């Protein structure tokens with residue numbers, strides 16, 4: 001009886017998958033915050049002071065945004081949410097691919113939202129809506145989004161379970177979540193370890209919110225493109 005009560009306190013059921021809901025703590029690594037979720041230490045948030053790095057010209061060859069967007073298989077009418085959108089680097093490019101749809105560019109840093117607004121105005125795209133979220137809720141309207149994109153962002157979420165529940169709530173029934181993450185399996189990828197992700201780790205974390213891997217694109221120099229659905 002006591003064991004059953006202890007298990008009930010430790011586990012939370014989301015959809016069909018049991019989820020160990022408690023975050024644990026460890027001594028912070030150089031690039032981590034000391035909070036551990038499903039065996040993974042969460043990375044530091046990239047501050048808005050580093051925003052120029054997101055707009056660096058080399059990014060076109062290093063991260064190949066056009067190929068990422070092609071892998072998303074967008075329709076012109078799609079509603080897309082770019083979560084952890086930073087300066088809107090992807091939001092603006094996607095907006096041009098969904099002329100009859102729209103893009104929500106969400107981030108938790110007001111300074112990033114300001115930079116995104118400036119970039120959206122400069123790019124003259126009328127279908128990007130910058131949105132300030134919180135670390136536990138992206139504030140997406142329920143059941144409205146065709147595709148969610150998270151580029152180099154998920155590993156920074158300090159409450160990933162709560163964020164993913166909010167993202168799943170925002171998806172249409174056939175909606176998909178597209179992750180672009182530096183390959184954690186490859187030590188040669190020149191990125192700090194907690195800013196990378198393995199497919200096995202991400203798939204375990206997505207199972208916790210009822211998502212499974214439906215497609216992957218592995219033609220980028222350093223990153224996985226992993227597409228999850230219900």
Ligand SMILES: C[S@@+](CC[C@H](N)C(=O)[O-])C[C@H]1O[C@@H](n2cnc3c(N)ncnc32)[C@H](O)[C@@H]1O
Nearest residue numbers: 046054084085086089107108135151153156157
């Ligand atoms: C490395 S930047 C990537 C920005 C953008 N996706 C890009 O590729 O240009 C990570 C972004 O995720 C944002 N972020 C971190 N935690 C977040 C959370 N819980 N919810 C939304 N955004 C978050 C940060 O503020 C930062 O702008």
